[in-house]
Amino acid sequence: MPSPPASDRLVIRRPDDWHVHLRDGDMLKAVVGHTARQFGRAIVMPNLQPPVNTTARAAAYRERILAALPADATFQPLMTAYLTDQTDPADIARGFAEGVLTACKLYPAHATTNSEHGVTDVTNIASVLDRMQVIGMPLLVHGEVADRDIDIFDREAVFIERVFSKIARTFPDLKVVFEHITTAEAVAFVLESGPNIAATVTPHHLRINRNAMFEGGIRPHFYCLPVAKREKHRLALRKAVASGSPKIFLGTDSAPHAIGRKEAACGCAGLFNAPFALESYATSFEEDGALDKLEAFASEHGPRFYGLPLNEGHVALDRAPSHPPQAFGEGELAVKPFHAGETLPWRFAGAA
Numbered sequence: 096m097p098s099p100p101a102s103d104r105l106v107i108r109r110p111d112d113w114h115v116h117l118r119d120g121d122m123l124k125a126v127v128g129h130t131a132r133q134f135g136r137a138i139v140m141p142n143l144q145p146p147v148n149t150t151a152r153a154a155a156y157r158e159r160i161l162a163a164l165p166a167d168a169t170f171q172p173l174m175t176a177y178l179t180d181q182t183d184p185a186d187i188a189r190g191f192a193e194g195v196l197t198a199c200k201l202y203p204a205h206a207t208t209n210s211e212h213g214v215t216d217v218t219n220i221a222s223v224l225d226r227m228q229v230i231g232m233p234l235l236v237h238g239e240v241a242d243r244d245i246d247i248f249d250r251e252a253v254f255i256e257r258v259f260s261k262i263a264r265t266f267p268d269l270k271v272v273f274e275h276i277t278t279a280e281a282v283a284f285v286l287e288s289g290p291n292i293a294a295t296v297t298p299h300h301l302r303i304n305r306n307a308m309f310e311g312g313i314r315p316h317f318y319c320l321p322v323a324k325r326e327k328h329r330l331a332l333r334k335a336v337a338s339g340s341p342k343i344f345l346g347t348d349s350a351p352h353a354i355g356r357k358e359a360a361c362g363c364a365g366l367f368n369a370p371f372a373l374e375s376y377a378t379s380f381e382e383d384g385a386l387d388k389l390e391a392f393a394s395e396h397g398p399r400f401y402g403l404p405l406n407e408g409h410v411a412l413d414r415a416p417s418h419p420p421q422a423f424g425e426g427e428l429a430v431k432p433f434h435a436g437e438t439l440p441w442r443f444a445g446a447a
């Protein structure tokens with residue numbers, strides 16, 4: 096097939112995914128290639144069972160990821176440690192100094208999948224945050240309170256008031272990423288904060304609002320945490336990414352669960368968006384006339400915030416239809432991708 100004309104090909108520096116769940120074991124082997132195909136690096140979430148909560152566990156997990164990669168992959172996993180009430184600041188600092196750890200992840204206990212070992216009160220990790228602030232190690236925050244008395248759609252906004260503002264006040268120089276933001280309140284908080292507070296935005300929160308979960312019946316494949324909010328919040332996220340702010344960058348929160356675990360009486364939270372992540376983002380950016388902002392969002396703002404070099408290579412997206420399938424894999428490993436059954440106007444074309 097001849098190459099499309101230049102205007103129908105978008106070439107960007109190879110992007111990174113600053114928030115992904117790669118899982119473990121057979122599921123890791125089944126999904127990691129999708130992320131490695133589109134992204135140069137990814138911040139790998141530590142919410143395995145047991146959690147990746149020490150430098151030693153992060154080093155071992157990194158080896159398992161590297162072993163599961165396709166032979167020709169140049170992908171680099173960036174590891175995180177799962178903070179608990181017992182986290183040892185010295186272990187975290189050693190992992191960071193040795194290049195094993197890139198960041199630490201704060202899951203409020205019981206806020207999301209495998210977060211039962213998470214932090215019960217941020218005062219319990221004060222010495223860890225203090226050390227991270229000193230050494231310049233980023234804190235990644237799942238920004239939702241876990242309080243059952245707070246309406247699920249309000250948990251992010253309440254987290255800002257109760258927890259995030261306190262962390263920002265107590266540790267004014269700590270680098271913090273407010274992960275997978277879903278509300279106008281989070282957008283405003285991040286944009287009004289100093290340069291040490293940034294946010295990631297997922298492809299799905301740019302495309303769906305909460306109605307997607309109830310369209311003609313219950314739609315478990317659109318259920319994730321933080322849960323999608325009202326349309327006005329989706330529009331605030333769209334505006335934030337189109338603004339080109341260097342404080343906002345790409346993090347898919349791709350979180351695969353076997354189809355049987357999603358289509359269940361108590362279905363797991365998480366969307367598997369890795370296979371068509373760039374196509375999805377490009378579609379949203381183009382709808383807002385912001386395609387010229389995609390490269391910085393996907394490939395520049397993240398590394399600059401983390402203090403890492405930009406990737407060397409480039410990738411291309413062609414203006415040609417993509418047809419996400421209903422599923423990848425079989426049986427216990429069958430996973431449904433975001434956009435299954437839709438047609439997207441862009442197609443990832445690999446290295447350029």
Ligand code: NCD
Binds near residue numbers: 321351
């Ligand atoms: C994530 C998972 O399944 O690990 N689920 C999700 O809905 N995003 C956990 C998380 O990031 O909250």
Ligand code: ZN
Binds near residue numbers: 114
């Ligand atoms: Zn996540």
